[in-house]
Amino acid sequence: MSIDVFISEDQIQKRIKELGEEISRDYKGEEVIVVGVLNGSFMFCADLVRVLKFPVITEFMAAASYGEGTTTSGDVKILLDIKTDIEGKHVLFIEDIVDTGHTFKKILAMIEKRNPKSVRIASLLSKPARREHHIDIDYLAFEIEDKFVIGYGLDLGGKYRELPYIGVYNPEAN
Numbered sequence: 001m002s003i004d005v006f007i008s009e010d011q012i013q014k015r016i017k018e019l020g021e022e023i024s025r026d027y028k029g030e031e032v033i034v035v036g037v038l039n040g041s042f043m044f045c046a047d048l049v050r051v052l053k054f055p056v057i058t059e060f061m062a063a064a065s066y067g068e069g070t071t072t073s074g075d076v077k078i079l080l081d082i083k084t085d086i087e088g089k090h091v092l093f094i095e096d097i098v099d100t101g102h103t104f105k106k107i108l109a110m111i112e113k114r115n116p117k118s119v120r121i122a123s124l125l126s127k128p129a130r131r132e133h134h135i136d137i138d139y140l141a142f143e144i145e146d147k148f149v150i151g152y153g154l155d156l157g158g159k160y161r162e163l164p165y166i167g168v169y170n171p172e173a174n
């Protein structure tokens with residue numbers, strides 16, 4: 001078993017700089033509460049906030065969905081909530097991957113009850129072929145086909161998050 005590089009470290013970092021420019025233009029002069037969705041987004045969030053050219057309040061939420069192996073179920077639990085009052089504030093979520101959309105359906109339903117001024121999503125990856133709920137992704141780094149990826153925050157059973165690139169298994173290699 002080996003891991004093939006699917007999206008390289010250079011490609012990721014280049015795209016993050018581009019997204020940072022775009023997000024910075026859109027929120028110029030505004031105060032924004034950035035919410036990293038743990039665990040998978042920790043690396044993307046750390047890199048993205050460092051290229052934003054406006055001050056942010058950084059918060060974290062944690063969500064977990066209990067599915068089998070590499071698939072997620074609709075049973076999403078919020079394990080950690082933000083502490084900041086978001087009423088009348090701009091909220092920007094930072095996520096590793098939008099797959100079925102179950103996680104964001106749950107998070108958005110909860111957040112919208114708190115009357116934020118706006119809610120946007122920045123996601124590293126999106127797998128539109130697997131979507132079960134429509135989710136508007138405002139800032140997307142890469143759209144990918146339906147394959148299970150690891151690295152750069154994304155895990156398989158807690159492993160491989162530390163890789164600086166996004167990879168896929170190559171079961172044929174030894």
Ligand code: IMP
Binds near residue numbers: 097098147156
């Ligand atoms: P959703 O609720 O189906 O949109 O799934 C969101 C979560 O599933 C992500 O935040 C990831 O933690 C996990 N996930 C979905 N696809 C992958 C993948 O290809 N690799 C690793 N984790 C994934």
